[in-house]
Each structure stands twice: as structure tokens, then as C-alpha cells.
Amino acid sequence: MRHTKVFIPTLREDPADAEIVSHRLMMRAGLIRKVSAGIYTYLPIGRRVLSKIEKIVREEMDNAGALEVLLPALQPAELWQETDRWHQYGKELMRLQDRHDRDFCLGPTHEEVITDLVRGEIRSYRQLPVNLYQIQTKFRDEIRPRFGLMRGREFIMKDAYSFDENAEGAKESYHRMYDAYHRIFKRFGLHFRAVEADTGLIGGSSSHEFMVLANTGEEGVASCPGCNYAANVERAEAVLGTGSDQSEEECPALKRMETPDMKSVEAVSGFLNVSVAQLVKTLLFLADGRPVAVLVRGDHQVNEIKLKRFLKVTELILADADTVTKITGGPSGFSGPIGLKDVEIIGDCFVETMSDVVIGANEKDTHYLHASPERDFKVNHYEDIRDVVAGDPCPRCGQPIGIDRGIEVGHVFMLGTKYSEAMKATFLDQNGKKRFFEMGCYGIGVSRIMGAAIEQNHDDKGIIWPMPIAPFAIHVIPVQEKSDRVMMTAELIYGSLLQAGVETLLEDRKERVGVKFNDADLLGIPYQVIIGEKNLHESLVEIKNRRTGEKKKIEVEKVINYLIELLEDSPDESDFDF
């Protein structure tokens, strides 16, 4: 396409309200515009990228035997009342009423609608399994939409739902989707990991998240370099490695120590000149209103999801300063397990292996030295309740694991019969017996992928698209638009590429080169063909690799074949050799 015929309103300056890099670059490169918080318009280039993403998703879903449908975004309350999610979903559900005051919502997800469809149409095990998917706009009234496309109130998602006659079949469907997701993300040309994940509100027995790795990601991803273990840090098991035990040396007697104003772990460790790993911090929580003391090593973090699961509570709040004093008798910052009364004490497993530690004394400006679990204080339960950290042993093979940041772009769940039971969705099995469908659901955040791809692939000049989802493959840039020779060559190359089926953008604006080059780098089309008078005198044009910045001069007659070969050879970002 010709630049002057496509609407690409680039911005010279960063928009004031865009914080993260993908948001800034999508605004600047003219991919999106904001309409309201968490609500965006996709401009032509943005829409092209979405189409690329959708095309790959469709091809792989179709290959995996899923069938595309389109479910309504506007959904009646009755369906949601059947599963009780009309209430459970809370304020995140966008609700509205029609002119007769009947309740509706804008779908944040489609389990209810799809289950309603299937229960009405599928009667026999002979019709199973079935997997239906759609690419559609979803609505979630987020507490706080943020990060541009990363957390919108309206966003585009591919969701698929599988229905099987039994658990084994459901497992098979799940694995088919899991494999399809691997192919999809590989084809996008993105670095990603599939990780074990928490099932959250959707429920079900098993689930994996697909994370695009980027250091701006919101999620922590623990993964093992030695085996294929990978998990969301929310869920990753923290295990004791060999050698984590302290020496058998006798621990000296407990000793009180003045620690004036030393409230934080770092302050105490600095003041006493001991490592933070020699401290045990005590955090007070209110678990459904009940006070609980939690012990973890000074440099470890309490994992509230694990703790919640262990305590089997729905609400877990870190106690405020007043509550701490009420529970422990001492000021916040000096809490410890010694002398705590009427409080359940949960210790992280690692604490059990420690001895001779520093702990708070539940008294202003005081800590204890040389404390040892069991000898000096009692712990009711030892449990894995902390976040894993880099270097922790892999729970499968024991090698030290690494922690990366990731952006969740896909999630697959085994749902079991949660929805089919709630909605009485049954079929007849071989014996003519009614059974509930075994379900699975599978989501891909289509619009979020666009943002995640940019988070992972950009530099200070702009976007660097992986070829498979780039809006165009080649950007043809004539330098001097007044030169007939330059313009004719540009038109020739542009025309030939189009004829060869290569998606090409021709820079045909009357702008200075600086503007053209800077906008080209901002747009991030993988290869730029730069046509200038100087090189043309020697019948050469220049090809610039946007990712590496590498430039190569090629003879005009050979450039089309050269580019076509280049595109065939480099389907993704990991393969950019000339």
C-alpha cells in the first residue's frame, strides 16, 4: 500500500498518559487511539496486525479440529444466574438493562452462552467431542484498566470450549489445545513459555498459562533450565534443596538485643551485621478475620495465594500497625513468634531448617539473637507459603531455577463438569444414560498479544515486528521524491513485490528523509528498502534490517529475488542472517 493512502498518524512526542513502552509506541506509530480508559480504537495499521494474529490463530484452531462460531457479546442475565456467576463475577461484569428493565451483561467470557448452545443441540455421545471457538470482543469492568492494551475494559479474545463425554476425552482435547497453542505462539515469532498456573475464578482441575517473556511483564515465571518445569510464581513449588540445612553446630543461648528504630529487615541486618538470610520475619495477617502469624526467611516473600489455599480462607489481609500491636503486644516492625498467644503460627518450610536466627521480640526497639525453632518458639504448621526465588531448586530435577517476567497471553483450563452441572447440560451415553459434558476452555488475548509483542520487540527508535505479525513485510523508502529515477525505481520495486504477493508499504510522502527514516523505524516493518540517488548511480539499493540495523547494498535487478529469498528464509525473529 501507499503511505499517503493509508491513515498512519504518527506522533513525534510521547502521549502524556501512556506509561509503558508498548502503549507509547502503539500511540506514536498510529496503531491505536484511546477513546476512554481501557477502550481503544484500532487504526488501519493496528487492525492489520490484529488480522495477522487472528489469521494464525484461526489456522491453528481449524487444524486442531475446532470450529469457528460467533457468540453474542450481549447476554441475558438468566444464563449467568444459572451458574450463579451473575453474583460471583461481581463488579467486573458490565451490566445493563434493556427498555423493559430486563438485565443483561456484556460478556466477559462465554462459558454460559456456549454451554446453553451445546445443551440445546447436542444429545448423543455420537456427536462428541466438539470444540467451538470464536474471536470476539470481551468486556470486563476492570478495577483499574491500565497499560494500554494490556488491561482493557474492552478487548479482543479468542476463546474456545471443548465438550467431551468423559474425563479422558477432555484430557485429550486439553492436550490438543495445549499443543495448538504452542504452535500458535511459535508462529507469532515470540519468545514464550507455557507454565503451570492457578485456576482462579474460572475453576477446574488443571491449567496452563502461556507467557510472552518480557522484562516489563506483570507475572513472574519460574522455569528450570535443566528440565521443562515452568510455573507461574503464584504457584511454583518452593522446595528445600540438599544443603539447605544449617550445620549441626550448637546454637548459642537466646539473647535479647537493643535495636533502636530498626524496623525493616534491611535495617536490622545492617545494624547487627548479619545477613538478611539469617533473619526470620514475622508477618501478621487477618485470615477471614482470624489473626495468623506467618514466618519466612528475611529475604523471602510470603505468597498470599499459597497461604490462602493452605488456610482455606477467602479473605487474607496484612494486619495494619494497630492490629499488630493488638495481636502481639508490641509495635509493628518488631514482631516475632516468641510469646505470641492465641495466634496460629505458620512457618515456611525453609524456616524449619534454620537455627540461630534473628527475630523480633514483640517489644519496641528489641530483637532476639540466636533463636531456634522448636527450642525457643513453637510453630503450628510448616508449609510452602513463600514465593520461589531465582536459584531455588527445581521441584522436578533439583537444578537451580530462574525467574523471568512474563505477560499472560493465553490460558487453557480443564473445567470438568462445573458448568455443565450448574446448567444441567447433558447428553446420552452408550447406555442411554444422561451424563454431564466434560468441558475445557481455552483463551488467547488477541489484542494483548499486539502489546506483548511490542514489549518484547522494540528499541529506542520504535517497534521491531516479528515478521509473522508485522503489518507489512517490506517498507520501500525512496529518499529523494523529486528524482524521477529514484521514484521510478521505487515504483518498480514496489510493483514487483506486490506482484510477488509480498506485503509492501511504499513511502510516497513528500517528507524530508529524516522524517521518513524515523517514521519507518517507529513503524518497525522488518525490512526497509532504501532507494537513493547516490547508490542508484551504481545501480544499487540498500536493504536495512530493522532489528539489527544492518544495511546491505544490492543491485537493483537482483533486489526482488533477493528479498523474496530473504522472506522465505526468515520466518521469525530468531533468524535474521543475511
Place this chain on the structure above:
RNA sequence: CGGGGCGUAGCGCAGUUCGGUAGCGCACACCGUUCGGGACGGUGGGGUCGGAGGUUCAAAUCCUCUCGCCCCGACCA
């Protein structure tokens, strides 16, 4: 919902402390020069200062209410 910040031209901002009738840069239109990394000169157009109410001779500026946006937190595919 709690904490912090911001709404002035399409975009980025100054002006608000201390009231005096709105400005800068970019962008846009036209003319000329320039032209392989965001040019220069000239001319020109564009504003209910987020909205409502109030105080005042006079309000972008002070007061009250309200709407919107951004960031942190709790929460979440």
C-alpha cells in the same frame, strides 16, 4: 475503593502561588530556500482554559460541587 498527580489549540507544555481579559514548541494552510536521519525564513487559521454554580468592577487564576484521565495499592483472563 484508599493514596498521589493531572485536565489550557490536534499533540507536548507554560501561565494558577500573588485575579487585570491567553501564550510557547510541534502539527496544519500558503510562499520561498533547503533536502541520505525529525530543516530555515515569512504569512495565516485554530481556544466555551473539562463542566456547573458562586465570590468580584474583573476569574484559566479564588471558593463549592461535579465529570474525566494517569500512576501506586488491594483485585484480576
